[in-house]
Amino acid sequence: MKKGKRTTIYDIAAKLGITASSVSRALNNSNQVNEKTKELIMKTADELNYKRNILASNLRKGHSKTIGVVVPRINQNFFANVIAGIEEATYQKGYNLIICQSGESHDKEIQCVNTLINQDVDCIVISVSADGSDYQHLQNVIDHGIQLIQFDRVAEELETLKVINDNEQASYEAVSHLIESGYKRIALLEGPQNLSIFKQRKVGYLRALKAYNIGVIDELIVENAWTKELGAEGTRKLLSLPQPPDAIFASTSDFSALGVLEVANAMRIKVPAELGVCGYANESFSEITSPSITTIDQFSIYMGQTVANLYFQEKGNTDTATKPKIISIKPELIIRASTAKNGKS
Amino acid sequence: MKKGKRTTIYDIAAKLGITASSVSRALNNSNQVNEKTKELIMKTADELNYKRNILASNLRKGHSKTIGVVVPRINQNFFANVIAGIEEATYQKGYNLIICQSGESHDKEIQCVNTLINQDVDCIVISVSADGSDYQHLQNVIDHGIQLIQFDRVAEELETLKVINDNEQASYEAVSHLIESGYKRIALLEGPQNLSIFKQRKVGYLRALKAYNIGVIDELIVENAWTKELGAEGTRKLLSLPQPPDAIFASTSDFSALGVLEVANAMRIKVPAELGVCGYANESFSEITSPSITTIDQFSIYMGQTVANLYFQEKGNTDTATKPKIISIKPELIIRASTAKNGKS
DNA sequence: TTTGAAATTGCAATCGATTGCGTAATTTTT
DNA sequence: AAAAATTACGCAATCGATTGCAATTTCAAA
Known part of the structure; x- marks a missing residue:
């Protein structure tokens, strides 16, 4: 041959x-x-x-043993890890993964989803992009009888299987940690509020302040500061305030926290003595910056495995109640140097 | 419906x-x-x-419009970037990507490749794992009439399309830079020599020494130091030598270089004044360590795009000569603080 | 009005594997 | 050794889309 x-x-x-x-x-x-x-x-x-010939086989059998994954960016640590986790768990079961990236564009996301429907995938795993709040395309997935699993960035109003992080709680703990470390004016760098994960993190922030009887100061909350650059920009504004904050919780990402660090450094403001900094996502670099960044680990690989297992588990289910199952993973606060106000960690 | x-x-x-x-x-x-x-x-x-129903359509048409990708790890910056690049370029043409990770295991790599053949993919893109030097499974791909494209870590003896980095030249330039910066005893952390990329980097190192009339000192060459831990271990040995090196070229990765940095730090050896450090791959963290790490950028996303374009280009080709095309991308030396011996950069 | 070419549409086979149903072959049971 | 029960295998339809070829329709030119 x-x-x-x-x-x-x-x-x-x-x-x-x-x-x-x-x-x-x-x-x-x-x-x-x-x-x-x-x-x-x-x-x-x-x-x-x-x-x-799998094509022929699948055509006849009516399934494709393929799972489609749509993420904003493949080459972003968190997503790459989740995908790695999914791959690991699905490969063993003889499933294949088709990967698409939406590039944070709602339009491309719709395209990707439609492509995957066309491909006859058995399941679509998605973390939605930041722009757009119309989820007709996801409803469409369900209408086609394809299992839909959302993770991390989810459309809450859609009743589907979900694997999420307990963002609110993690955020609450992070801010509590800042307060207990002795910081008093804590600023928040927040992400696009149409994404529930960012909304939840804000709620956690507010809940922590309340729990410790600290008033909310609007000017310490910076909208849409979810990249390194935007984080830096927000930080410059914050630190130029008549009464600047003594801690910044970059709730969007470690990249944003990195921006904070650079600006503080440029302005000769000492971290953590004069300014506490906390990030989010435990990017690999966060432990090697100086000072290392206190952050929140999301167990991304495990998250991917959980998604995969959830699929296999539900697959067996005979349509009993079709209760939308939600698995919440508890993130972990990783305390490092950037929040050690008094030298203690 | x-x-x-x-x-x-x-x-x-x-x-x-x-x-x-x-x-x-x-x-x-x-x-x-x-x-x-x-x-x-x-x-x-x-x-x-x-x-x-794409399955039916493809079955009839005799192709799958699907490209399979096999990499050691999806969640490794370099590979994630290459995949992102491939995805970007192929998506536009209506192609889908099936991703597999070999996890550096030769056996799993074989499995992955066979799965992809079964899946009837139109093309397999692979970067081989570190263990194993038997490439029957790749020959098998060719025998099945499936286009095979190797990238980065390639099996040289196989005549296929290849997209590689000019590792030797990059390595040569990196070592030259070290020498010109004033470092005299330059150590090499090398990777598994069954992978050609690491062999080439070693050749580049040797060529640079020769060009500057510097003798090769065997004890300054450390085998198999291609993770952070192994890099650290190798560094400890090197720095404990009667005549320790004054620069270390971690030719395997920035992770390895990071290991060097940590050991140097622990031993209170000043980088770059007392020890120059150069990494490889321009991982995102390399610019935010302190000091920042001089490294080599491989244009990973571009590499992915190149792979994709190569496929589309060759697809049109009528079997004229079937010359195995090799595209070599020239990496770029990124000079940063870790090699600024005399304060100059 | 007739004729011929061009534009539309239908027919039926095909891609390769799977599977329900039926029949033939084999084994087991009395 | 005959009847009953298995076991093994073939037949033919099916999954959904595509396509060469044939048949029909349309339209313009003669």
């Missing part, structure tokens, strides 16, 4: 003087075929370098 | 009292069908929320 057509079950059947049915059954290890014949078939299949 | 079957071209045909042939043609925008009918078909297709 060089350039020629690939071998099919018919080729094997012809060579052995039997039917394709038997070959198919043998290849699927059906017990409806004689052991001897089965062995013979296996052997010739091997000789002919036969490889099953 | 709720739980029911998905709509097919037959449903559309039935509703319109025509044949599936016409529907198919209309959907493929063939000029063999009347404009009016075409419009009508399009409209009803839309109304019925029709989505083409």
Whole structure:
């Protein structure tokens, strides 16, 4: 077999003087075929370098053993980790992954989802992009009878399986930690509020302030500061205030926290003595900055595995109640140097 | 359409009292069908929320419009970037990506490749794992008439399309830079020599020493130091030598260089004054360590795009000569603080 | 009005594997 | 050894879309 057509079950059947049915059954290890014949078939299949045509198989079977994944960016630590986790768990079960990136564009996200529907994937796993709050395309997935699992950035109003982080609680703990470390005027760098994860983090921030009887100061809350650059910009404004904050919670990401660090450094403001900094996501770099950044670990790989397992688990379920299951993973506060106001950590 | 079957071209045909042939043609925008009918078909297709079944289509057409990618780890910056680049370029052309990770295991790599062959992918893009030097599985890909493109970590003996970095030259320039910066005893942390990329980097190192008339000192060359931990371990040994090096080229990765930095720090050896450090790969963290790390940028996203474009370009080619094309991308030395011996950068 | 070419549409086979149903072959049971 | 029960295998339809070829319709030129 060089350039020629690939071998099919018919080729094997012809060579052995039997039917394709038997070959198919043998290849699927059906017990409806004689052991001897089965062995013979296996052997010739091997000789002919036969490889099953999955397209045909899936078409007939009505499923694709393929899971589609849509994320804003593949090359972002958190998402890459989640995908790695999903891949690991699904590969063992013989499933394949089709990966798409929306690039934070709602339009491309819609395109991706439609492509995946076309591909006849058995399940679509998605973390929605930041712009857009119309989720017709996701409803469409459900209407097509395709399992939909949202993770991290989810459209809350949609009743689907979800795997999320307890953002509010994590945020609450982070801010509590800042307060208990002795910081008094704590600023918040927040992300786009149409994403629930950012909304929840803000709620956690507010809840912590309340719990410690600290008033909310509007000018310490900076909107839309979710990249390193925007974080830096927000920090410059904050630190130029008549009464600047003595801590900044970059609730959007460690990148944003990195921006904070750079600005503080440029302004010769000492972290953590004069300014406490807390990030989010435990990016690999956060432990090697100086000072290292206190942050929140989201167990991203585990999250991916959880998504995969959730799918397999629900797959077995006979449509009993179709209760939208939500799995919440508790993130962990990682305390490092950037919040050690009094030298203690 | 709720739980029911998905709509097919037959449903559309039935509703319109025509044949599936016409529907198919209309959907493929063939000029063999009347404009009016075409419009009508399009409209009803839309109304019925029709989505083409790609499996059936591909089965018939004999290709899958799918590209398989095998990398050691998805969640490693370099690979995530390459994949992002491939995705970007292929998505536009309506191709899908199936991603697998070998986890640096030769066995799993073989499995992955076979799965992809089964999946009937049109092309397999691979960066081989570190262990194993048997490439029968790759030959198998070729024998199945599937386009094979290797990138970065390639099996040189296999005549396939390749997209690589000019590792030797980059390495040569890095070491030259160290020498010109005033460092005299330059150590090398090298990676598994069965991977050509690491071999080439070593050659570049040796060539630079020779060019500047510096003798090779065997004890300054540390084998298999390609993780942060192994890099640190190697560094400890190097720095405990009677005559320790005054610079270390961590040719394997920035992670390894990070290990160097940490050990130097722990031993209170000043970088870059007493020890120059150069990494490889321009990981995002390399610019925010202190000091920031001189490293080599591999243009990973661009590399991915190049792989994709190479595929599309070759696809058109009628089997003229089947010359194995090799595209070499020139990496760029990024000079930062960790090699500024005399304060100059 | 007739004729011929061009434009549309239908028919039926095909891509490769799977599977329900029926029949033939084999084994087991009396 | 005959009847009953398995077991093994073949037949043919099916999954949904595509496409070469044939048939029909349309339209303009003669």
